[in-house]
Amino acid sequence: MNKNPTMQEIANELKLSRLTVSSVINGNASKRGISAKTITVVEDYLNKRGYVPSMQARNLRLGERSTLGILYTGHLYSHLTEAFNRVISIQNANKESVEIMIVQQIDLLKGIQELRGRGVTRLIWIQTERPENLFKDIDKVLNFLAPLDSVIFYNYQFGDNQWVELFQNEKIHLVGIDRLDGFKNMGRFLKKIGHEKVGITGSANDGLGEIVKNAYTSIGLEPKFTNTKTKADTLDLTGKKIAKDILTLIKNEGVTAASFVDDEVAGHAMVELMKCGIKVPEELTITGYDGMSYASALRVPLTTLSIPVEDMVDHVFKLLNQKRIKKNNYSHVFKTKVIKRESHSKPNK
Amino acid sequence: MNKNPTMQEIANELKLSRLTVSSVINGNASKRGISAKTITVVEDYLNKRGYVPSMQARNLRLGERSTLGILYTGHLYSHLTEAFNRVISIQNANKESVEIMIVQQIDLLKGIQELRGRGVTRLIWIQTERPENLFKDIDKVLNFLAPLDSVIFYNYQFGDNQWVELFQNEKIHLVGIDRLDGFKNMGRFLKKIGHEKVGITGSANDGLGEIVKNAYTSIGLEPKFTNTKTKADTLDLTGKKIAKDILTLIKNEGVTAASFVDDEVAGHAMVELMKCGIKVPEELTITGYDGMSYASALRVPLTTLSIPVEDMVDHVFKLLNQKRIKKNNYSHVFKTKVIKRESHSKPNK
Numbered sequence: 001m002n003k004n005p006t007m008q009e010i011a012n013e014l015k016l017s018r019l020t021v022s023s024v025i026n027g028n029a030s031k032r033g034i035s036a037k038t039i040t041v042v043e044d045y046l047n048k049r050g051y052v053p054s055m056q057a058r059n060l061r062l063g064e065r066s067t068l069g070i071l072y073t074g075h076l077y078s079h080l081t082e083a084f085n086r087v088i089s090i091q092n093a094n095k096e097s098v099e100i101m102i103v104q105q106i107d108l109l110k111g112i113q114e115l116r117g118r119g120v121t122r123l124i125w126i127q128t129e130r131p132e133n134l135f136k137d138i139d140k141v142l143n144f145l146a147p148l149d150s151v152i153f154y155n156y157q158f159g160d161n162q163w164v165e166l167f168q169n170e171k172i173h174l175v176g177i178d179r180l181d182g183f184k185n186m187g188r189f190l191k192k193i194g195h196e197k198v199g200i201t202g203s204a205n206d207g208l209g210e211i212v213k214n215a216y217t218s219i220g221l222e223p224k225f226t227n228t229k230t231k232a233d234t235l236d237l238t239g240k241k242i243a244k245d246i247l248t249l250i251k252n253e254g255v256t257a258a259s260f261v262d263d264e265v266a267g268h269a270m271v272e273l274m275k276c277g278i279k280v281p282e283e284l285t286i287t288g289y290d291g292m293s294y295a296s297a298l299r300v301p302l303t304t305l306s307i308p309v310e311d312m313v314d315h316v317f318k319l320l321n322q323k324r325i326k327k328n329n330y331s332h333v334f335k336t337k338v339i340k341r342e343s344h345s346k347p348n349k
Numbered sequence: 350m351n352k353n354p355t356m357q358e359i360a361n362e363l364k365l366s367r368l369t370v371s372s373v374i375n376g377n378a379s380k381r382g383i384s385a386k387t388i389t390v391v392e393d394y395l396n397k398r399g400y401v402p403s404m405q406a407r408n409l410r411l412g413e414r415s416t417l418g419i420l421y422t423g424h425l426y427s428h429l430t431e432a433f434n435r436v437i438s439i440q441n442a443n444k445e446s447v448e449i450m451i452v453q454q455i456d457l458l459k460g461i462q463e464l465r466g467r468g469v470t471r472l473i474w475i476q477t478e479r480p481e482n483l484f485k486d487i488d489k490v491l492n493f494l495a496p497l498d499s500v501i502f503y504n505y506q507f508g509d510n511q512w513v514e515l516f517q518n519e520k521i522h523l524v525g526i527d528r529l530d531g532f533k534n535m536g537r538f539l540k541k542i543g544h545e546k547v548g549i550t551g552s553a554n555d556g557l558g559e560i561v562k563n564a565y566t567s568i569g570l571e572p573k574f575t576n577t578k579t580k581a582d583t584l585d586l587t588g589k590k591i592a593k594d595i596l597t598l599i600k601n602e603g604v605t606a607a608s609f610v611d612d613e614v615a616g617h618a619m620v621e622l623m624k625c626g627i628k629v630p631e632e633l634t635i636t637g638y639d640g641m642s643y644a645s646a647l648r649v650p651l652t653t654l655s656i657p658v659e660d661m662v663d664h665v666f667k668l669l670n671q672k673r674i675k676k677n678n679y680s681h682v683f684k685t686k687v688i689k690r691e692s693h694s695k696p697n698k
Binding site for chain 1: 353396397437450451468495583642
């Protein structure tokens with residue numbers, strides 16, 4: 001007898017009719033007048049054999065269902081792991097059918113097609129890449145999203161408004177924070193305590209750097225970029241490399257603060273800078289981005305920007321049941337908050 | 350026309366035969382002598398409409414495939430997030446079909462049944478719970494795992510050997526570390542630098558506490574448990590509560606070291622203890638468990654026990670293709686390593 005017996009094989013083994021076996025498997029046994037004793041015999045056998053009806057069989061039986069899909073592109077990291085955990089746990093509590101796909105950015109379209117093929121009608125799309133790195137095949141992506149009952153793009157990074165109208169037209173919900181606004185928040189805080197020249201990790205020419213530059217210059221700060229090359233490094237090594245470039249910025253440009261886009265990298269850079277004799281925060285203010293839970297236990301408790309993950313994810317589940325009609329608002333912009341700890345102070349002039 | 354058109358509807362729309370349309374969809378068009386021009390017309394239309402054949406249709410066409418399943422129970426945390434990311438990225442690179450389910454511990458059996466129903470033949474089961482909390486329905490779980498071509502249980506925590514033989518008999522691979530051995534590692538290190546009385550988070554009566562107790566007493570240390578009640582707290586609050594209990598152990602029991610089972614909690618407790626005036630490491634040695642990448646950037650760089658996640662995950666993919674035969678070795682025990690940083694010193698007597 002094979003590993004996955006057919007109903008006929010089970011019936012033969014138990015000396016019962018195929019109809020009796022299929023009635024138990026399909027949950028119609030009592031309705032069909034099969035005795036409790038026979039039902040128990042069949043059920044015990046199914047459990048002993050580890051029998052599972054195939055998905056095709058169950059789908060044919062259940063007909064069309066509303067299925068939730070979760071599409072995650074890239075790697076789980078920082079606040080997105082928290083969001084993913086929260087999505088999964090709400091979903092588990094809902095006892096609803098769910099299909100999960102995790103694909104590389106380059107396979108975004110394939111991921112959408114696969115989920116559609118599995119019968120997904122409502123989609124939570126958790127996107128790790130910034131929108132400026134997103135779309136080569138945007139038209140095709142939108143075509144394959146159009147037939148779904150609802151689509152929520154989680155972690156949309158507002159700030160450039162290049163794509164917002166496009167998604168509004170396509171009736172795709174965008175849930176995320178406004179990066180420009182977030183960096184302005186942090187910038188205003190730094191300015192208020194007296195900083196002018198602020199070191200920024202990255203380059204003014206990448207998409208994120210441009211936003212930080214716009215945010216900081218718009219409120220009268222002078223951003224100075226580290227231009228650190230950190231491809232494929234660990235976060236520890238990235239932090240160390242950035243620390244060296246910040247030392248240069250302190251010496252050559254007179255920066256009094258360094259603004260990071262990741263809490264862990266901020267932590268590693270902080271350790272390295274302190275090893276090189278820089279006092280934090282007296283000689284250098286350091287700020288993070290993410291609001292990770294370990295940030296308060298770093299070398300110096302990190303002043304950082306928190307992202308309201310719980311509120312955002314809870315909102316996603318409310319949006320899932322909205323109809324895709326034109327007049328809705330599809331942009332859901334959440335506010336960041338500066339968490340003030342001990343890694344900032346007035347500049348030491 | 351509905352959102353998910355049938356092949357017949359597409360054919361009507363394009364004024365082509367249903368056979369022509371289905372041939373393009375099924376990839377038989379050139380074989381059937383359909384012109385390149387017509388193929389392009391159909392393909393463009395399918396892309397514009399975002400047409401996806403249903404999974405049932407594709408499965409019927411493709412027949413039986415070998416499908417990898419990933420079953421994750423509970424929440425993604427610490428080194429398991431790293432493992433999950435690595436599994437997904439190897440899987441993505443393999444371009445193989447994969448089914449992912451993430452369920453609560455209580456729905457373990459349902460998760461296995463669902464994956465089986467989806468045609469999964471090889472399973473990576475990433476388990477977040479300790480084995481002593483695992484199994485009410487162990488017999489049933491094993492029955493439903495039996496028909497699979499291979500099953501790898503990732504994060505099996507060796508140390509008690511209650512279940513090892515059972516899994517060996519069931520030909521289920523166990524990949525994990527030996528907790529008893531890990532704590533002995535850490536204990537020997539603490540003893541070597543002169544500690545005798547060591548505070549342990551948790552209780553001697555929970556499964557993990559018992560293992561720590563056995564490990565530490567077997568090498569001549571005296572473990573003293575905090576017995577902290579921390580249900581459903583944040584890691585930050587957990588750390589603070591434990592810190593208070595460790596203060597008591599320092600005062601009443603004379604502990605000179607505190608051994609944690611989680612790096613982040615160790616970090617938060619460390620911050621709180623230092624706030625209460627305890628010098629780390631001079632007055633108290635603190636050790637962690639996990640080897641998280643941020644542990645080197647904590648208040649005092651944390652001496653901890655590292656888990657070889659990369660090696661373990663790479664081994665999982667080798668095991669996936671092994672036949673389930675009795676004579677194989679199904680226990681794959683990986684070694685932990687003490688990472689020596691700055692949170693330990695000789696006791697201050």
